[in-house]
Amino acid sequence: MVTESVSKPGTEAGGQHLKSSLRENRVFPPPAEFSARAHVRSLGDYEAMYRRSVEEPDAFWAEAADSLDWMERWTRVLDWDGSRAQWYVGGKLNLCANAVDRHALGSRASKVALLWEGEPGEQRSLTYQELHTEVQRFSNGLKSLGVRKGDRVSIYMGMCPELAIALLSCARIGAVHSVVFGGFAAQALADRTNDAQCKVLITQDSSFRRGQPVPLKAIADEALTRCACVENVVVFRRSGTPVPMQDGRDHWWHDVVERAERECAPEPMDAEDPLFILYTSGTTGKPKGLVHTTGGYGVGTLLTTRYNFDLHETDVYFCTADIGWITGHSYVVYGPLLNGATVMLYEGAPNWPETDRFWRMIDTHKVTIFYTAPTAIRAFMKWGTDCVRKHSLSSLRLLGTVGEPINPEAWMWYHREIGHERCPIVDTWWQTETGMHMIAPVPGAVPTKPGSATRPFFGVVPEIVTKQGEPVPAGCGGLLVIRRPWPAMARTIFGDHERYVKTYWSEIPGSYFTGDGARVDEDGYFWLMGRVDDVLNVSGHRLGTMEIESALVAHTSVAEAAVVGRPDEMKGEGVIAFVSLADEREPSPALKDELKKWVAKEIGALARPDDIRFTPALPKTRSGKIMRRLLRELAATGEVKGDTTTLEDFSVVASLKEKDEE
Numbered sequence: 218m219v220t221e222s223v224s225k226p227g228t229e230a231g232g233q234h235l236k237s238s239l240r241e242n243r244v245f246p247p248p249a250e251f252s253a254r255a256h257v258r259s260l261g262d263y264e265a266m267y268r269r270s271v272e273e274p275d276a277f278w279a280e281a282a283d284s285l286d287w288m289e290r291w292t293r294v295l296d297w298d299g300s301r302a303q304w305y306v307g308g309k310l311n312l313c314a315n316a317v318d319r320h321a322l323g324s325r326a327s328k329v330a331l332l333w334e335g336e337p338g339e340q341r342s343l344t345y346q347e348l349h350t351e352v353q354r355f356s357n358g359l360k361s362l363g364v365r366k367g368d369r370v371s372i373y374m375g376m377c378p379e380l381a382i383a384l385l386s387c388a389r390i391g392a393v394h395s396v397v398f399g400g401f402a403a404q405a406l407a408d409r410t411n412d413a414q415c416k417v418l419i420t421q422d423s424s425f426r427r428g429q430p431v432p433l434k435a436i437a438d439e440a441l442t443r444c445a446c447v448e449n450v451v452v453f454r455r456s457g458t459p460v461p462m463q464d465g466r467d468h469w470w471h472d473v474v475e476r477a478e479r480e481c482a483p484e485p486m487d488a489e490d491p492l493f494i495l496y497t498s499g500t501t502g503k504p505k506g507l508v509h510t511t512g513g514y515g516v517g518t519l520l521t522t523r524y525n526f527d528l529h530e531t532d533v534y535f536c537t538a539d540i541g542w543i544t545g546h547s548y549v550v551y552g553p554l555l556n557g558a559t560v561m562l563y564e565g566a567p568n569w570p571e572t573d574r575f576w577r578m579i580d581t582h583k584v585t586i587f588y589t590a591p592t593a594i595r596a597f598m599k600w601g602t603d604c605v606r607k608h609s610l611s612s613l614r615l616l617g618t619v620g621e622p623i624n625p626e627a628w629m630w631y632h633r634e635i636g637h638e639r640c641p642i643v644d645t646w647w648q649t650e651t652g653m654h655m656i657a658p659v660p661g662a663v664p665t666k667p668g669s670a671t672r673p674f675f676g677v678v679p680e681i682v683t684k685q686g687e688p689v690p691a692g693c694g695g696l697l698v699i700r701r702p703w704p705a706m707a708r709t710i711f712g713d714h715e716r717y718v719k720t721y722w723s724e725i726p727g728s729y730f731t732g733d734g735a736r737v738d739e740d741g742y743f744w745l746m747g748r749v750d751d752v753l754n755v756s757g758h759r760l761g762t763m764e765i766e767s768a769l770v771a772h773t774s775v776a777e778a779a780v781v782g783r784p785d786e787m788k789g790e791g792v793i794a795f796v797s798l799a800d801e802r803e804p805s806p807a808l809k810d811e812l813k814k815w816v817a818k819e820i821g822a823l824a825r826p827d828d829i830r831f832t833p834a835l836p837k838t839r840s841g842k843i844m845r846r847l848l849r850e851l852a853a854t855g856e857v858k859g860d861t862t863t864l865e866d867f868s869v870v871a872s873l874k875e876k877d878e879e
């Protein structure tokens with residue numbers, strides 16, 4: 218039983234630090250002074266709005282859509298046949314015009330849109346008017362390279378204003394952007410660029426991370442040897458490091474915009490025209506290119522940004538996510554800019570040159586809203602409070618987290634050390650697929666509990682069910698599903714609608730299958746418990762075990778590989794690979810190292826295994842399936858207690874255990 222107690226903001230009920238979120242019972246009501254100025258000011262107001270949003274969804278989402286400027290009004294809010302959703306049917310709009318033009322041409326012309334710090338310390342800011350100019354010129358630049366409505370554009374850059382400009386320019390001319398995180402390796406970039414059949418690739422010479430240049434153009438060049446679809450490459454000069462330019466294919470960003478006309482009218486887009494593709498890991502080796510469309514995504518990100526961050530005109534908003542992930546798409550670029558916010562962008566590492574970099578930036582730029590990941594918070598905790606307490610942080614009024622469940626200790630530290638017990642913490646549960654926040658406390662209204670994402674956003678109907686789709690009683694764990702469509706949902710997997718329907722809408726018929734486990738307490742609060750499939754969450758980044766396995770078996774020394782997650786205090790989950798070697802290859806520490814490096818080179822440093830364990834064979838069921846459950850148990854605890862009755866060869870487990878005891 219979970220017992221609830223209400224405490225004043227800033228006090229810990231019982232004064233205890235509880236390890237397990239299952240036993241967490243602290244409740245933090247929204248600070249009164251925060252609620253007084255919030256968009257939604259009481260739990261009653263939230264509940265009334267929520268009730269209306271689910272009882273009259275069409276009316277709710279129709280009203281929400283009025284926050285965007287439409288070129289042609291839609292005729293129906295939603296068409297849904299169980300596998301294909303169409304939101305705002307017949308509507309026409311342009312999201313770049315909504316994110317930029319209407320602010321630039323209205324009262325926000327001289328308001329700062331983007332505030333940037335490079336890792337070495339440079340600062341730049343662009344007003345909405347300046348952003349408008351830059352976006353129009355780059356849009357024309359893309360057109361001059363033959364990019365047309367519907368064409369796909371691959372983007373492989375670091376965090377800088379030009380990255381946001383690249384996304385917005387694609388949106389302006391109706392091209393579909395496919396951003397690949399700058400930490401991915403050449404092969405991953407090539408695979409994604411080929412899958413989406415991108416015509417153009419936008420990159421930069423290099424960016425900075427921990428004082429070192431990240432050679433993006435060089436990595437892109439390697440990827441491009443495997444991408445026949447790419448005709449033109451645009452290279453932004455960020456650092457000035459020399460890079461080879463291929464005649465006829467590679468063009469400097471500054472040359473492209475210099476030649477371009479100044480004015481570019483935004484393309485009228487159908488509400489259901491694709492806006493972007495973003496790849497994410499699934500349970501097979503092939504990442505899924507999730508397709509997000511224009512109207513519903515715009516409405517969903519605009520509304521969640523406004524309510525969940527309680528965004529106001531004077532806010533300075535800083536989300537530390539890279540634009541290469543969905544958080545960066547929805548809550549660095551689209552959501553905040555659609556609302557006309559001032560958005561802070563930072564290029565590099567949080568501990569460069571010192572561990573107080575974020576806190577320094579918050580004070581310098583008077584950041585009011587700060588949104589980061591639990592894994593980052595755990596790193597801050599490790600770095601100690603000295604570097605935090607040197608800074609005032611008095612501009613902050615709201616904190617957010619995303620990417621993985623937050624442990625209550627990290628929540629409390631964030632609350633105390635960064636929020637000074639004055640800032641609500643908004644724990645946002647959502648996914649690449651959902652496009653927008655799905656479960657999160659509306660901060661002026663919903664009391665928070667450390668470790669819980671709390672309650673659903675308006676119009677979202679989550680439920681916990683068994684594998685058979687039966688509802689489970691309050692307090693019991695089960696599968697998290699979403700009962701009905703929402704506007705920012707991904708519409709399909711690029712080129713594979715069947716996989717989309719099978720993965721998301723068939724597992725529990727009639728519902729969206731999230732792949733997460735969760736439970737609900739008697740206050741209707743959701744407690745997320747992690748993935749129930751073969752997807753790992755390493756430092757808030759999604760990784761498919763199969764992707765890492767495919768990379769490993771591509772190495773000539775490897776016969777077979779199985780990858781599992783192991784609980785990790787800092788990263789949430791660590792990557793453990795069990796590897797059986799090809800004939801005549803001998804295990805050695807050198808080979809371990811080589812395989813770790815190999816994975817980092819094939820996929821990216823984020824996928825590098827924390828540990829590799831050699832084994833003569835992998836434990837399999839009689840039908841030949843690798844018994845991951847056993848391996849997970851072994852990786853976590855060093856022993857296997859679970860049921861092994863279907864195990865093919867008991868000696869395999871015995872030998873794996875011996876290895877562990879070495």
Ligand code: 6R9
Nearest residue numbers: 619620621622644645646647648649745759
């Ligand atoms: C936005 C994003 C999605 C997966 C998701 C879940 C985990 C994200 C969470 C969370 C608990 C939160 N996740 N936010 N778990 N509490 N607040 O991270 O998208 O990269 O697609 O990952 O991340 O497991 O299913 P994505």
